[in-house]
Amino acid sequence: MCNSLAALYRVPRATLHALALARRAGAAVEFALCAFALVAFILAILNLGLLGFELGALAHGVQTSARHAGVDAAATYANTGTMTCDSTSTIRGYFNNVAAPPLEASSGSSTDGSPVLTASWTNNAGSGAASEPPGIYLNLAVSYKWQAIGFPFGPGITLKIATVILAPGSAGLSGSAVGGSC
Amino acid sequence: MLSWLRARARASASVEFALVAVFVLLPLIAGVSDFVVVISAQAQLNTALQALYYFAYANPTQAVAYTSASTVAYQSYIISQINASSDYQIALKPNGSYNSTLTYYCVTTSTGTISSVYTSPPTCAGNQTEQIYVNYTVTASVTVPFPGPLKLSNPYALSATGGVQVQ
8 A cells, every 4th residue: 555655646655654653633634534524414404405495486486487377378368359378488487587596597498407397288178078177277397407516516306396277267268269379 | 352453543533434424424315315305295295286276266166066076087187287297196185085175164244253164064144254165185105215314104105285265
């Protein structure tokens, strides 16, 4: 061991031997080892707090933006006589308004680490299977790869929240009152 | 031999580090990973509950008819749609053949005071208004990766309960 270290770092063998026998600064060495655990503990507490905060924002963002889209669809019917459903990019705007910050704003890209929204509308107005609610409903899911502070090269944890919202007043609509965006 | 080993101080720091790693660091990491699974599942449960609230709020007549086959089917469908996009499998807690319950209140109109709570349709007094709440309980069972440090049962059962006023 001493031979290989001495060869690697070009340190005289006698110096390494003296270092191995030395007891000075032993407490500092032990503190350095324990500090690793201490820092890990502090980072864990910090990251758990941030995780809870961001998870709460994610859930709130999904619920709020889905409701906004559902109510918006009902409002278009009230104003124009034809129900029009928001696009994914519009719903992304609602989400960013309420959830970013603390979350990174969703950009629409699935590769830049920002929240990824998947929105799909189902049009059961005037038809639909017996097991499915009549009307227009939105299935919104947001996934977000959460990265812990202090572990930038870790795999991250994918958080995912999904919800389903019926557009108010759409249950009794006929198919002709629904626009193509739904 | 043993007393000779005890008297030696070499590598004591390594031994201490090994003890810290085994009894502090590894349980910490295991506990964190369990915690992440549990709180993210609970967040999804709460969101599913919100979706059911919204269904009841937007379709009050349908929601109050909680014994209707279509109401049972629609509420189940909402949960199945959420499950299709979620990492966790949520279930609506059954109430016999149904999946929601109703609570009735008689509220004194002039003061807004809740006088009585009923589980079946009441006959309120003349100065009272009837209010109806639809109640849901959603449950999920999650597998925690390291149940040991937090002494969690595995799979771990989570639930969320709440009601929304529909009348």
